[in-house]
Amino acid sequence: MSIDELKLLAYELKEAREKAEVSLQHIASKTRIDLKFLKAIEEGDFAILPDVYITAFIKEYAALCNLDPKQVLEKYKLAKQGKPINPPVDQQETIDNSASEKQLEKKKEFNDNISNVNPVGETPSSNKRIFLYGGIGLLLILSITSYFMFFKNSSPDIVVEKPFEEVLNEQKKRFDINEEPSPQDLAVSADSLSLIIKADDTCWVNITIDEAVDKEYMLYRNSSIAVKAARKFDLIVGNAGGISLELNGNPVTINGTKGQRKIFSINQDGLQNSSN
DSSP states (O other): OOHHHHHHHHHHHHHHHHHTTOOHHHHHHHHOOOHHHHHHHHTTOTTSSOHHHHHHHHHHHHHHTTOOHHHHHHHHHHHHTTOOSSOOHHHHHHHHHHHHHHHHHHHHHHHHHHHTOOOTTOOHHHHHHHHHHHHHHHHHHHHHHHIIIIITTOOOOOOOOOOHHHHHHHHHHHTTOBSSOOHHHHOOOTTOEEEEEEESSOEEEEEEETTTEEEEEEEOTTOEEEEEESSEEEEEESOGGGEEEEETTEEEOOOOOTTOOEEEEEETTEEEEEEO
16 A cells, blocks of 8 residues: 555545635534544545545545545545556656547548549549448448447536535435334334344444345444344444444344444344354
8 A cells, every 4th residue: 555645645635625615524514424534534544444434434525525536536546556646647648649649540541541442434423422422421430439439338427516415315325324214124024133223423334134135334423224134134343332233122232342343143032143
């Protein structure tokens, strides 16, 4: 991991925030990210939390500072690998010049081919018709090729101004987070288990349901999720002191502390196989 590139990324993030005239306190209040983690990111200390947290925090930080979250995450990925996050200007110019030269060569070759077309025995009017039809056909081929090369796999970047609360709700839906479990989620059948996880602090949770279905969540303060299983849940939590559990309406005590990583199982009899 390149410290220099991570420091450079941190500097760019802070510079973009100041340019957007957004304070760290504003970001913290809107995203519920602890202020100390935001300060650590701007200081280049990306090792303060597991990577899954840092990635999620950088994404929300970038969105509030008028940056492209995908582009910022790509830079973060390059910086972790020790690669430059901004390619040298002369290298970019070399790439652009090379592409331009190739286009000029293709254009020259195309013009040479057309100038050499002179079928024997055909009249000038015939040649004109051939050139006309050929030009139309070539234009059609180029149009289709351009469509598949530049437009088919791309989507238009439409910037729509949305209220922040709506944007935050969309972010939470990507992690399958519900502020409050619905009545349908709380309904418990005679042969099923219903587990509710409530977060008092930011926490990453991995749940395997009946040893078959694997799910991953990022819980923020005052959020919760509800999951069901027929036999048992296998859980890994990144902040055991920041969550509370209820199984079929009854509390389950895991005796975790803040920042503690814990692995355990829960079945109809309660907590099983708890370990750090």
